[in-house]
Amino acid sequence: MPVTLEEIARAANVSIATVSRVLNNSDHPVSERTRQRIKRLAAEMGYRPNWMARSLRTDRTHTIGIIVDDIVTPFSPLIVRGVQDVLTRHEYLGLVVNTDRSQALEKDAIATLISRPVDGFVFVESVYRKVTDELERSGKPYVFVHRLFDSSIQNSVVPDDYNNAALAVRHLLGLGHQRIAHIRGPEGWHPAERRLAAYLDEMAAAGLHPDPAYVQLSTWEAPGGYEACRQLLALPERPTAIFAANDWIALGAIYAIQDAGLRVPQDIAVVGYDNQEFTGRVRPPITTVSLPAYRMGMRAAEILWEKLEGAQGDVDEEKVPGRLYVRSSCGGNPNPPRWTSTSPTADAFPHERFVPRCREDG
Incomplete structure:
Protein backbone atom coordinates (compact mmCIF):
# COMPACT_ATOMS: atom_id res chain seq x y z
CA MET A 1 0.00 0.00 0.00
CA PRO A 2 1.21 3.54 -0.71
CA VAL A 3 2.62 5.48 2.21
CA THR A 4 0.18 8.17 3.37
CA LEU A 5 0.69 11.65 4.77
CA GLU A 6 -0.93 10.45 8.00
CA GLU A 7 1.75 7.75 8.45
CA ILE A 8 4.56 10.26 7.88
CA ALA A 9 2.91 12.72 10.30
CA ARG A 10 2.69 10.03 12.96
CA ALA A 11 6.35 9.08 12.50
CA ALA A 12 7.48 12.73 12.60
CA ASN A 13 5.14 13.60 15.48
CA VAL A 14 3.65 16.55 13.60
CA SER A 15 0.29 17.33 12.04
CA ILE A 16 -0.82 16.04 8.64
CA ALA A 17 -1.11 19.68 7.54
CA THR A 18 2.56 20.28 8.36
CA VAL A 19 3.62 17.22 6.37
CA SER A 20 1.50 18.38 3.42
CA ARG A 21 3.02 21.84 3.51
CA VAL A 22 6.57 20.50 3.51
CA LEU A 23 6.08 17.90 0.79
CA ASN A 24 4.18 20.36 -1.40
CA ASN A 25 6.88 23.05 -0.93
CA SER A 26 4.40 25.47 0.61
CA ASP A 27 5.58 28.91 1.72
CA HIS A 28 3.86 28.37 5.08
CA PRO A 29 6.49 28.77 7.84
CA VAL A 30 7.94 25.46 9.05
CA SER A 31 11.26 25.24 10.88
CA GLU A 32 14.16 23.98 8.80
CA ARG A 33 14.83 21.21 11.29
CA THR A 34 11.25 19.94 11.05
CA ARG A 35 11.26 20.32 7.28
CA GLN A 36 14.40 18.18 6.90
CA ARG A 37 13.09 15.53 9.33
CA ILE A 38 9.84 15.18 7.34
CA LYS A 39 11.68 14.92 4.02
CA ARG A 40 14.06 12.32 5.45
CA LEU A 41 11.23 10.22 6.84
CA ALA A 42 9.27 10.49 3.59
CA ALA A 43 12.28 9.20 1.64
CA GLU A 44 12.99 6.40 4.12
CA MET A 45 9.35 5.28 4.11
CA GLY A 46 9.16 5.30 0.29
CA TYR A 47 6.56 8.05 -0.01
CA ARG A 48 5.48 8.92 -3.57
CA PRO A 49 3.20 11.92 -4.21
CA ASN A 50 -0.20 11.36 -5.79
CA TRP A 51 0.31 13.55 -8.85
CA MET A 52 -3.29 13.19 -9.98
CA ALA A 53 -4.60 14.53 -6.70
CA ARG A 54 -1.96 17.24 -6.63
CA SER A 55 -2.82 18.34 -10.18
CA LEU A 56 -6.44 18.86 -9.16
CA ARG A 57 -5.30 21.26 -6.43
CA THR A 58 -2.58 23.08 -8.38
CA ASP A 59 -3.81 22.82 -11.99
CA ARG A 60 -0.38 21.28 -12.76
CA THR A 61 0.38 17.76 -13.95
CA HIS A 62 4.16 18.12 -13.65
CA THR A 63 4.38 16.56 -17.09
CA ILE A 64 6.09 18.05 -20.16
CA GLY A 65 5.57 17.02 -23.77
CA ILE A 66 8.88 16.54 -25.63
CA ILE A 67 8.15 16.42 -29.37
CA VAL A 68 11.09 15.15 -31.42
CA ASP A 69 11.22 15.33 -35.21
CA ASP A 70 13.50 12.27 -35.43
CA ILE A 71 14.63 10.46 -32.30
CA VAL A 72 17.53 8.65 -34.03
CA THR A 73 19.56 11.66 -35.24
CA PRO A 74 23.01 12.02 -33.65
CA PHE A 75 21.86 14.91 -31.46
CA SER A 76 18.22 14.28 -30.50
CA PRO A 77 19.00 11.68 -27.78
CA LEU A 78 21.59 14.00 -26.19
CA ILE A 79 19.18 16.95 -26.28
CA VAL A 80 16.37 14.87 -24.79
CA ARG A 81 18.70 13.64 -22.04
CA GLY A 82 19.59 17.23 -21.16
CA VAL A 83 15.90 18.16 -21.07
CA GLN A 84 14.99 15.21 -18.89
CA ASP A 85 17.84 15.72 -16.43
CA VAL A 86 16.60 19.24 -15.68
CA LEU A 87 12.95 18.16 -15.56
CA THR A 88 13.81 15.38 -13.10
CA ARG A 89 15.58 17.86 -10.85
CA HIS A 90 12.34 19.88 -10.70
CA GLU A 91 10.16 16.76 -10.28
CA TYR A 92 8.68 16.87 -13.78
CA LEU A 93 8.11 13.92 -16.08
CA GLY A 94 8.87 14.14 -19.81
CA LEU A 95 6.70 12.37 -22.38
CA VAL A 96 8.70 11.86 -25.60
CA VAL A 97 6.86 11.67 -28.93
CA ASN A 98 8.64 11.02 -32.24
CA THR A 99 6.98 12.58 -35.31
CA ASP A 100 9.26 11.48 -38.19
CA ARG A 101 9.42 15.07 -39.49
CA SER A 102 5.69 14.91 -40.30
CA GLN A 103 3.73 18.09 -39.74
CA ALA A 104 0.50 16.06 -39.50
CA LEU A 105 1.98 13.77 -36.82
CA GLU A 106 3.35 16.77 -34.93
CA LYS A 107 -0.06 18.47 -34.99
CA ASP A 108 -1.74 15.30 -33.71
CA ALA A 109 0.88 14.92 -30.98
CA ILE A 110 0.33 18.48 -29.78
CA ALA A 111 -3.44 17.99 -29.65
CA THR A 112 -3.12 14.67 -27.80
CA LEU A 113 -0.67 16.02 -25.23
CA ILE A 114 -2.80 19.11 -24.60
CA SER A 115 -5.73 16.81 -23.81
CA ARG A 116 -3.68 14.73 -21.33
CA PRO A 117 -2.90 17.49 -20.25
CA VAL A 118 0.76 18.52 -20.07
CA ASP A 119 2.11 21.74 -18.56
CA GLY A 120 4.35 22.74 -21.48
CA PHE A 121 6.29 21.62 -24.54
CA VAL A 122 9.86 21.25 -25.77
CA PHE A 123 10.29 20.87 -29.54
CA VAL A 124 13.53 19.09 -30.51
CA GLU A 125 15.11 19.70 -33.94
CA SER A 126 11.86 20.99 -35.39
CA VAL A 127 11.82 21.81 -39.09
CA TYR A 128 8.67 23.94 -38.81
CA ARG A 129 8.55 27.71 -38.51
CA LYS A 130 5.88 27.98 -35.81
CA VAL A 131 3.72 25.98 -33.46
CA THR A 132 0.09 25.15 -34.17
CA ASP A 133 -2.77 27.54 -33.56
CA GLU A 134 -4.16 25.04 -31.06
CA LEU A 135 -1.02 25.26 -28.92
CA GLU A 136 -1.08 29.05 -29.10
CA ARG A 137 -4.72 29.06 -27.93
CA SER A 138 -3.93 26.70 -25.06
CA GLY A 139 -1.57 29.26 -23.53
CA LYS A 140 0.93 26.55 -22.59
CA PRO A 141 4.60 27.60 -22.64
CA TYR A 142 6.97 26.06 -25.16
CA VAL A 143 10.62 26.16 -26.19
CA PHE A 144 12.35 25.11 -29.42
CA VAL A 145 15.79 23.54 -29.23
CA HIS A 146 18.12 23.09 -32.23
CA ARG A 147 15.77 24.29 -34.95
CA LEU A 148 17.26 23.36 -38.31
CA PHE A 149 15.91 25.95 -40.74
CA ASP A 150 15.10 29.63 -41.07
CA SER A 151 16.33 32.62 -39.09
CA SER A 152 16.21 33.06 -35.32
CA ILE A 153 12.92 33.03 -33.42
CA GLN A 154 12.01 33.68 -29.80
CA ASN A 155 11.78 30.90 -27.20
CA SER A 156 14.52 28.85 -28.85
CA VAL A 157 17.94 27.44 -27.97
CA VAL A 158 20.45 26.77 -30.74
CA PRO A 159 24.18 26.14 -31.14
CA ASP A 160 26.27 29.24 -31.77
CA ALA A 293 23.51 19.14 -27.66
CA TYR A 294 23.27 18.13 -24.01
CA ARG A 295 23.74 21.68 -22.72
CA MET A 296 21.20 22.95 -25.26
CA GLY A 297 18.65 20.48 -23.92
CA MET A 298 19.38 21.53 -20.35
CA ARG A 299 19.00 25.22 -21.16
CA ALA A 300 15.73 24.65 -23.04
CA ALA A 301 14.28 22.85 -20.02
CA GLU A 302 15.50 25.59 -17.69
CA ILE A 303 13.78 28.26 -19.78
CA LEU A 304 10.55 26.25 -19.81
CA TRP A 305 10.71 25.72 -16.05
CA GLU A 306 11.25 29.45 -15.51
CA LYS A 307 8.13 30.11 -17.59
CA LEU A 308 6.16 27.61 -15.53
CA GLU A 309 7.35 29.34 -12.36
CA GLY A 310 5.95 32.66 -13.54
CA ALA A 311 8.50 34.24 -15.88
CA GLN A 312 6.51 36.47 -18.20
CA GLY A 313 6.75 36.96 -21.95
CA ASP A 314 8.84 35.49 -24.72
CA VAL A 315 12.62 35.23 -24.50
CA ASP A 316 15.12 35.92 -27.25
CA GLU A 317 16.91 33.07 -28.98
CA GLU A 318 19.84 31.77 -26.93
CA LYS A 319 23.03 30.59 -28.63
CA VAL A 320 25.07 27.97 -26.79
CA PRO A 321 28.83 27.97 -27.48
CA GLY A 322 30.73 24.83 -28.39
Whole structure:
Protein backbone atom coordinates (compact mmCIF):
# COMPACT_ATOMS: atom_id res chain seq x y z
CA MET A 1 0.00 0.00 0.00
CA PRO A 2 1.21 3.54 -0.71
CA VAL A 3 2.62 5.48 2.21
CA THR A 4 0.18 8.17 3.37
CA LEU A 5 0.69 11.65 4.77
CA GLU A 6 -0.93 10.45 8.00
CA GLU A 7 1.75 7.75 8.45
CA ILE A 8 4.56 10.26 7.88
CA ALA A 9 2.91 12.72 10.30
CA ARG A 10 2.69 10.03 12.96
CA ALA A 11 6.35 9.08 12.50
CA ALA A 12 7.48 12.73 12.60
CA ASN A 13 5.14 13.60 15.48
CA VAL A 14 3.65 16.55 13.60
CA SER A 15 0.29 17.33 12.04
CA ILE A 16 -0.82 16.04 8.64
CA ALA A 17 -1.11 19.68 7.54
CA THR A 18 2.56 20.28 8.36
CA VAL A 19 3.62 17.22 6.37
CA SER A 20 1.50 18.38 3.42
CA ARG A 21 3.02 21.84 3.51
CA VAL A 22 6.57 20.50 3.51
CA LEU A 23 6.08 17.90 0.79
CA ASN A 24 4.18 20.36 -1.40
CA ASN A 25 6.88 23.05 -0.93
CA SER A 26 4.40 25.47 0.61
CA ASP A 27 5.58 28.91 1.72
CA HIS A 28 3.86 28.37 5.08
CA PRO A 29 6.49 28.77 7.84
CA VAL A 30 7.94 25.46 9.05
CA SER A 31 11.26 25.24 10.88
CA GLU A 32 14.16 23.98 8.80
CA ARG A 33 14.83 21.21 11.29
CA THR A 34 11.25 19.94 11.05
CA ARG A 35 11.26 20.32 7.28
CA GLN A 36 14.40 18.18 6.90
CA ARG A 37 13.09 15.53 9.33
CA ILE A 38 9.84 15.18 7.34
CA LYS A 39 11.68 14.92 4.02
CA ARG A 40 14.06 12.32 5.45
CA LEU A 41 11.23 10.22 6.84
CA ALA A 42 9.27 10.49 3.59
CA ALA A 43 12.28 9.20 1.64
CA GLU A 44 12.99 6.40 4.12
CA MET A 45 9.35 5.28 4.11
CA GLY A 46 9.16 5.30 0.29
CA TYR A 47 6.56 8.05 -0.01
CA ARG A 48 5.48 8.92 -3.57
CA PRO A 49 3.20 11.92 -4.21
CA ASN A 50 -0.20 11.36 -5.79
CA TRP A 51 0.31 13.55 -8.85
CA MET A 52 -3.29 13.19 -9.98
CA ALA A 53 -4.60 14.53 -6.70
CA ARG A 54 -1.96 17.24 -6.63
CA SER A 55 -2.82 18.34 -10.18
CA LEU A 56 -6.44 18.86 -9.16
CA ARG A 57 -5.30 21.26 -6.43
CA THR A 58 -2.58 23.08 -8.38
CA ASP A 59 -3.81 22.82 -11.99
CA ARG A 60 -0.38 21.28 -12.76
CA THR A 61 0.38 17.76 -13.95
CA HIS A 62 4.16 18.12 -13.65
CA THR A 63 4.38 16.56 -17.09
CA ILE A 64 6.09 18.05 -20.16
CA GLY A 65 5.57 17.02 -23.77
CA ILE A 66 8.88 16.54 -25.63
CA ILE A 67 8.15 16.42 -29.37
CA VAL A 68 11.09 15.15 -31.42
CA ASP A 69 11.22 15.33 -35.21
CA ASP A 70 13.50 12.27 -35.43
CA ILE A 71 14.63 10.46 -32.30
CA VAL A 72 17.53 8.65 -34.03
CA THR A 73 19.56 11.66 -35.24
CA PRO A 74 23.01 12.02 -33.65
CA PHE A 75 21.86 14.91 -31.46
CA SER A 76 18.22 14.28 -30.50
CA PRO A 77 19.00 11.68 -27.78
CA LEU A 78 21.59 14.00 -26.19
CA ILE A 79 19.18 16.95 -26.28
CA VAL A 80 16.37 14.87 -24.79
CA ARG A 81 18.70 13.64 -22.04
CA GLY A 82 19.59 17.23 -21.16
CA VAL A 83 15.90 18.16 -21.07
CA GLN A 84 14.99 15.21 -18.89
CA ASP A 85 17.84 15.72 -16.43
CA VAL A 86 16.60 19.24 -15.68
CA LEU A 87 12.95 18.16 -15.56
CA THR A 88 13.81 15.38 -13.10
CA ARG A 89 15.58 17.86 -10.85
CA HIS A 90 12.34 19.88 -10.70
CA GLU A 91 10.16 16.76 -10.28
CA TYR A 92 8.68 16.87 -13.78
CA LEU A 93 8.11 13.92 -16.08
CA GLY A 94 8.87 14.14 -19.81
CA LEU A 95 6.70 12.37 -22.38
CA VAL A 96 8.70 11.86 -25.60
CA VAL A 97 6.86 11.67 -28.93
CA ASN A 98 8.64 11.02 -32.24
CA THR A 99 6.98 12.58 -35.31
CA ASP A 100 9.26 11.48 -38.19
CA ARG A 101 9.42 15.07 -39.49
CA SER A 102 5.69 14.91 -40.30
CA GLN A 103 3.73 18.09 -39.74
CA ALA A 104 0.50 16.06 -39.50
CA LEU A 105 1.98 13.77 -36.82
CA GLU A 106 3.35 16.77 -34.93
CA LYS A 107 -0.06 18.47 -34.99
CA ASP A 108 -1.74 15.30 -33.71
CA ALA A 109 0.88 14.92 -30.98
CA ILE A 110 0.33 18.48 -29.78
CA ALA A 111 -3.44 17.99 -29.65
CA THR A 112 -3.12 14.67 -27.80
CA LEU A 113 -0.67 16.02 -25.23
CA ILE A 114 -2.80 19.11 -24.60
CA SER A 115 -5.73 16.81 -23.81
CA ARG A 116 -3.68 14.73 -21.33
CA PRO A 117 -2.90 17.49 -20.25
CA VAL A 118 0.76 18.52 -20.07
CA ASP A 119 2.11 21.74 -18.56
CA GLY A 120 4.35 22.74 -21.48
CA PHE A 121 6.29 21.62 -24.54
CA VAL A 122 9.86 21.25 -25.77
CA PHE A 123 10.29 20.87 -29.54
CA VAL A 124 13.53 19.09 -30.51
CA GLU A 125 15.11 19.70 -33.94
CA SER A 126 11.86 20.99 -35.39
CA VAL A 127 11.82 21.81 -39.09
CA TYR A 128 8.67 23.94 -38.81
CA ARG A 129 8.55 27.71 -38.51
CA LYS A 130 5.88 27.98 -35.81
CA VAL A 131 3.72 25.98 -33.46
CA THR A 132 0.09 25.15 -34.17
CA ASP A 133 -2.77 27.54 -33.56
CA GLU A 134 -4.16 25.04 -31.06
CA LEU A 135 -1.02 25.26 -28.92
CA GLU A 136 -1.08 29.05 -29.10
CA ARG A 137 -4.72 29.06 -27.93
CA SER A 138 -3.93 26.70 -25.06
CA GLY A 139 -1.57 29.26 -23.53
CA LYS A 140 0.93 26.55 -22.59
CA PRO A 141 4.60 27.60 -22.64
CA TYR A 142 6.97 26.06 -25.16
CA VAL A 143 10.62 26.16 -26.19
CA PHE A 144 12.35 25.11 -29.42
CA VAL A 145 15.79 23.54 -29.23
CA HIS A 146 18.12 23.09 -32.23
CA ARG A 147 15.77 24.29 -34.95
CA LEU A 148 17.26 23.36 -38.31
CA PHE A 149 15.91 25.95 -40.74
CA ASP A 150 15.10 29.63 -41.07
CA SER A 151 16.33 32.62 -39.09
CA SER A 152 16.21 33.06 -35.32
CA ILE A 153 12.92 33.03 -33.42
CA GLN A 154 12.01 33.68 -29.80
CA ASN A 155 11.78 30.90 -27.20
CA SER A 156 14.52 28.85 -28.85
CA VAL A 157 17.94 27.44 -27.97
CA VAL A 158 20.45 26.77 -30.74
CA PRO A 159 24.18 26.14 -31.14
CA ASP A 160 26.27 29.24 -31.77
CA ASP A 161 27.12 28.04 -35.28
CA TYR A 162 28.82 31.25 -36.39
CA ASN A 163 31.22 31.61 -33.47
CA ASN A 164 31.79 27.87 -33.20
CA ALA A 165 32.84 27.73 -36.87
CA ALA A 166 35.01 30.80 -36.35
CA LEU A 167 36.88 28.84 -33.64
CA ALA A 168 37.78 26.18 -36.20
CA VAL A 169 38.97 28.64 -38.85
CA ARG A 170 40.96 30.71 -36.36
CA HIS A 171 42.67 27.54 -35.16
CA LEU A 172 43.84 26.71 -38.68
CA LEU A 173 44.96 30.30 -39.23
CA GLY A 174 46.87 30.11 -35.95
CA LEU A 175 48.71 27.04 -37.22
CA GLY A 176 50.01 29.14 -40.09
CA HIS A 177 47.66 28.03 -42.88
CA GLN A 178 46.61 30.53 -45.51
CA ARG A 179 45.21 28.28 -48.22
CA ILE A 180 42.21 27.13 -46.20
CA ALA A 181 39.25 25.62 -48.03
CA HIS A 182 35.72 25.06 -46.77
CA ILE A 183 33.48 22.12 -47.63
CA ARG A 184 30.09 23.56 -46.82
CA GLY A 185 26.77 21.91 -46.00
CA PRO A 186 23.73 21.86 -48.31
CA GLU A 187 22.14 25.09 -49.46
CA GLY A 188 19.03 26.12 -47.58
CA TRP A 189 20.24 24.85 -44.21
CA HIS A 190 20.66 27.68 -41.70
CA PRO A 191 23.61 25.99 -39.88
CA ALA A 192 25.45 25.55 -43.20
CA GLU A 193 24.98 29.22 -44.06
CA ARG A 194 26.20 30.42 -40.66
CA ARG A 195 29.31 28.22 -40.79
CA LEU A 196 30.10 29.44 -44.31
CA ALA A 197 29.68 33.06 -43.20
CA ALA A 198 32.09 32.53 -40.32
CA TYR A 199 34.68 30.99 -42.64
CA LEU A 200 34.50 33.89 -45.10
CA ASP A 201 34.59 36.52 -42.34
CA GLU A 202 37.56 34.97 -40.55
CA MET A 203 39.51 34.66 -43.77
CA ALA A 204 38.76 38.29 -44.66
CA ALA A 205 39.76 39.42 -41.15
CA ALA A 206 43.12 37.69 -41.72
CA GLY A 207 43.54 39.59 -44.99
CA LEU A 208 42.91 36.46 -47.07
CA HIS A 209 40.50 36.21 -49.99
CA PRO A 210 40.34 32.57 -51.08
CA ASP A 211 39.55 31.47 -54.59
CA PRO A 212 35.77 30.79 -54.90
CA ALA A 213 36.74 27.23 -55.87
CA TYR A 214 38.01 26.80 -52.31
CA VAL A 215 34.35 26.59 -51.21
CA GLN A 216 32.82 23.28 -52.28
CA LEU A 217 29.22 22.17 -51.75
CA SER A 218 28.50 18.84 -50.07
CA THR A 219 25.73 16.80 -48.54
CA TRP A 220 25.98 16.22 -44.78
CA GLU A 221 27.36 12.71 -45.40
CA ALA A 222 30.88 11.31 -45.92
CA PRO A 223 30.43 10.54 -49.66
CA GLY A 224 29.59 14.20 -50.24
CA GLY A 225 32.72 15.25 -48.38
CA TYR A 226 34.77 12.76 -50.38
CA GLU A 227 33.61 14.13 -53.75
CA ALA A 228 33.98 17.76 -52.67
CA CYS A 229 37.51 17.11 -51.47
CA ARG A 230 38.41 15.47 -54.78
CA GLN A 231 37.44 18.75 -56.47
CA LEU A 232 39.76 20.63 -54.12
CA LEU A 233 42.64 18.23 -54.77
CA ALA A 234 42.26 18.77 -58.51
CA LEU A 235 42.88 22.53 -58.24
CA PRO A 236 46.17 23.88 -59.62
CA GLU A 237 47.03 25.10 -56.13
CA ARG A 238 45.41 22.76 -53.66
CA PRO A 239 44.61 23.93 -50.12
CA THR A 240 46.83 23.11 -47.17
CA ALA A 241 43.86 22.91 -44.78
CA ILE A 242 40.13 22.18 -44.92
CA PHE A 243 37.37 23.26 -42.56
CA ALA A 244 34.47 20.84 -43.04
CA ALA A 245 30.91 21.83 -42.10
CA ASN A 246 30.44 18.63 -40.10
CA ASP A 247 32.38 15.59 -38.98
CA TRP A 248 31.03 13.21 -41.64
CA ILE A 249 32.15 15.64 -44.34
CA ALA A 250 35.54 15.82 -42.62
CA LEU A 251 35.80 12.03 -42.60
CA GLY A 252 34.98 11.85 -46.31
CA ALA A 253 37.61 14.51 -47.00
CA ILE A 254 40.22 12.53 -45.05
CA TYR A 255 39.45 9.41 -47.09
CA ALA A 256 39.82 11.39 -50.34
CA ILE A 257 43.16 12.81 -49.22
CA GLN A 258 44.45 9.40 -48.22
CA ASP A 259 43.21 7.78 -51.44
CA ALA A 260 45.16 10.44 -53.36
CA GLY A 261 48.38 9.28 -51.65
CA LEU A 262 48.55 12.32 -49.38
CA ARG A 263 48.79 12.50 -45.61
CA VAL A 264 46.61 14.12 -42.96
CA PRO A 265 47.74 16.43 -41.44
CA GLN A 266 51.25 16.57 -42.95
CA ASP A 267 50.00 17.48 -46.44
CA ILE A 268 46.49 18.77 -45.68
CA ALA A 269 45.04 19.53 -42.25
CA VAL A 270 41.35 18.84 -41.61
CA VAL A 271 38.96 20.22 -38.98
CA GLY A 272 35.33 19.15 -38.59
CA TYR A 273 32.28 20.31 -36.66
CA ASP A 274 29.97 18.50 -34.16
CA ASN A 275 32.40 16.34 -32.11
CA GLN A 276 30.52 13.16 -32.95
CA GLU A 277 31.48 9.96 -31.14
CA PHE A 278 33.56 8.50 -33.98
CA THR A 279 35.89 11.51 -34.29
CA GLY A 280 38.19 10.28 -31.54
CA ARG A 281 38.29 6.72 -32.89
CA VAL A 282 39.29 7.12 -36.56
CA ARG A 283 42.81 7.57 -37.95
CA PRO A 284 43.82 10.24 -37.59
CA PRO A 285 41.47 11.39 -34.81
CA ILE A 286 39.58 14.43 -36.05
CA THR A 287 39.97 17.93 -34.64
CA THR A 288 36.47 19.34 -34.33
CA VAL A 289 34.20 21.88 -32.64
CA SER A 290 31.46 20.45 -30.46
CA LEU A 291 27.77 20.96 -31.06
CA PRO A 292 26.68 21.26 -27.40
CA ALA A 293 23.51 19.14 -27.66
CA TYR A 294 23.27 18.13 -24.01
CA ARG A 295 23.74 21.68 -22.72
CA MET A 296 21.20 22.95 -25.26
CA GLY A 297 18.65 20.48 -23.92
CA MET A 298 19.38 21.53 -20.35
CA ARG A 299 19.00 25.22 -21.16
CA ALA A 300 15.73 24.65 -23.04
CA ALA A 301 14.28 22.85 -20.02
CA GLU A 302 15.50 25.59 -17.69
CA ILE A 303 13.78 28.26 -19.78
CA LEU A 304 10.55 26.25 -19.81
CA TRP A 305 10.71 25.72 -16.05
CA GLU A 306 11.25 29.45 -15.51
CA LYS A 307 8.13 30.11 -17.59
CA LEU A 308 6.16 27.61 -15.53
CA GLU A 309 7.35 29.34 -12.36
CA GLY A 310 5.95 32.66 -13.54
CA ALA A 311 8.50 34.24 -15.88
CA GLN A 312 6.51 36.47 -18.20
CA GLY A 313 6.75 36.96 -21.95
CA ASP A 314 8.84 35.49 -24.72
CA VAL A 315 12.62 35.23 -24.50
CA ASP A 316 15.12 35.92 -27.25
CA GLU A 317 16.91 33.07 -28.98
CA GLU A 318 19.84 31.77 -26.93
CA LYS A 319 23.03 30.59 -28.63
CA VAL A 320 25.07 27.97 -26.79
CA PRO A 321 28.83 27.97 -27.48
CA GLY A 322 30.73 24.83 -28.39
CA ARG A 323 34.36 24.00 -27.72
CA LEU A 324 37.35 23.19 -29.91
CA TYR A 325 38.68 19.66 -29.46
CA VAL A 326 42.20 19.50 -30.87
CA ARG A 327 43.19 16.07 -32.13
CA SER A 328 45.69 14.79 -34.70
CA SER A 329 43.98 15.72 -37.98
CA CYS A 330 44.98 19.39 -37.82
CA GLY A 331 48.64 19.04 -36.88
CA GLY A 332 48.27 21.06 -33.69
CA ASN A 333 49.07 19.89 -30.17
CA PRO A 334 46.20 17.61 -29.09
CA ASN A 335 44.33 18.36 -25.88
CA PRO A 336 45.52 15.98 -23.14
CA PRO A 337 43.01 13.11 -22.85
CA ARG A 338 41.23 12.30 -19.61
CA TRP A 339 39.27 9.11 -18.99
CA THR A 340 35.95 9.65 -17.30
CA SER A 341 32.67 7.89 -16.65
CA THR A 342 31.13 10.48 -14.33
CA SER A 343 27.81 12.22 -14.68
CA PRO A 344 27.73 15.08 -17.17
CA THR A 345 28.33 18.62 -16.07
CA ALA A 346 27.29 21.67 -18.05
CA ASP A 347 30.38 21.20 -20.21
CA ALA A 348 30.35 17.41 -20.51
CA PHE A 349 28.67 14.98 -22.86
CA PRO A 350 26.03 12.59 -21.53
CA HIS A 351 27.34 9.44 -23.19
CA GLU A 352 30.27 9.68 -20.78
CA ARG A 353 27.81 8.65 -18.10
CA PHE A 354 27.29 5.25 -19.69
CA VAL A 355 30.68 4.17 -21.07
CA PRO A 356 34.17 5.36 -20.12
CA ARG A 357 35.39 7.60 -22.88
CA CYS A 358 38.53 9.56 -23.63
CA ARG A 359 37.48 13.18 -23.30
CA GLU A 360 39.57 16.17 -24.27
CA ASP A 361 38.65 18.96 -21.91
CA GLY A 362 40.29 21.80 -23.83
